Amino acid sequence: MLITFEGIDGSGKSTQARLLVEHLRSEGHATMLVREPGGTTLSERIRTLLLDPALDIDPFAELLLFSAARAQLVTEKIRPALGAGDIVVCDRFYDSTTAYQGAGRQLEAPDWLRAFHAKVTGGLVPDRTYLVEVPPAVAQARREGASDGTTNEASAPDRMEAGGLDFYRRVAAAYATLAEEEPDRFVRLDGEHSIDALHATVQADVQALMAA
Numbered sequence: 001m002l003i004t005f006e007g008i009d010g011s012g013k014s015t016q017a018r019l020l021v022e023h024l025r026s027e028g029h030a031t032m033l034v035r036e037p038g039g040t041t042l043s044e045r046i047r048t049l050l051l052d053p054a055l056d057i058d059p060f061a062e063l064l065l066f067s068a069a070r071a072q073l074v075t076e077k078i079r080p081a082l083g084a085g086d087i088v089v090c091d092r093f094y095d096s097t098t099a100y101q102g103a104g105r106q107l108e109a110p111d112w113l114r115a116f117h118a119k120v121t122g123g124l125v126p127d128r129t130y131l132v133e134v135p136p137a138v139a140q141a142r143r144e145g146a147s148d149g150t151t152n153e154a155s156a157p158d159r160m161e162a163g164g165l166d167f168y169r170r171v172a173a174a175y176a177t178l179a180e181e182e183p184d185r186f187v188r189l190d191g192e193h194s195i196d197a198l199h200a201t202v203q204a205d206v207q208a209l210m211a212a
């Protein structure tokens with residue numbers, strides 16, 4: 001089973017992905033957690049390039065680099081884990097490319113992008129995708145460490161985070177459209193709910209999914 005988490009930076013999706021993996025492992029399920037871009041030596045190196053604020057990267061080149069990182073991750077890690085019967089939890093997957101490159105960078109995102117993702121992943125489609133939705137300003141405050149004024153570590157924005165609020169508004173709107181287009185795959189979560197409440201919702205949904 002492949003489960004993915006999506007949302008804008010600072011939405012809280014990595015927190016939820018980690019909590020779900022801890023829960024599944026505590027229940028005895030072999031579970032792999034990977035993040036995108038990353039998860040393999042090549043993909044982590046591509047990640048370093050993609051997030052480097054010193055680099056000026058053409059939007060189409062950016063799309064290809066994210067996709068190259070994904071192709072390697074699918075072949076090297078995700079397919080073998082799924083083949084072994086493990087649960088794979090992925091912090092971002094191809095919906096990120098549709099939202100960030102397609103809408104955020106304002107590349108055209110018509111059918112070719114959908115077909116392209118299928119090519120990159122060999123047709124792999126998540127069994128469930130959790131979309132954690134928060135207003136872009138809330139996510140920005142969390143990224144800047146202002147959500148509760150205590151626990152967040154603030155760091156300099158990476159190259160993607162330098163996009164600004166309008167960029168994130170386009171990304172968030174694209175995610176909402178994706179969720180409307182595939183209601184059976186997507187579960188939308190209100191990211192302003194508490195971490196524990198969100199985790200309980202995810203946990204119950206995954207349990208139902210595994211029982212089905």
Ligand code: ADP
Pocket residue numbers: 007008009010011012013014015016142143147151152153191192193194195198
């Ligand atoms: P993302 O992976 O979407 O960038 P993170 O999971 O890293 O987001 O969370 C970003 C910050 O917001 C972290 O400091 C985290 O503790 C905090 N956070 C996560 N979920 C919530 C929530 N539901 N409510 C308030 N703060 C949250």
Ligand code: TYD
Pocket residue numbers: 008009010014035036037051066067092093094096097098100101160161
């Ligand atoms: P990361 O630090 O992992 O952000 P987050 O914790 O929010 O997931 O950085 C990944 C960045 O790359 C993030 O800004 C989203 C962006 N991204 C894309 O633009 N396209 C993609 O296909 C993927 C996977 C990520």
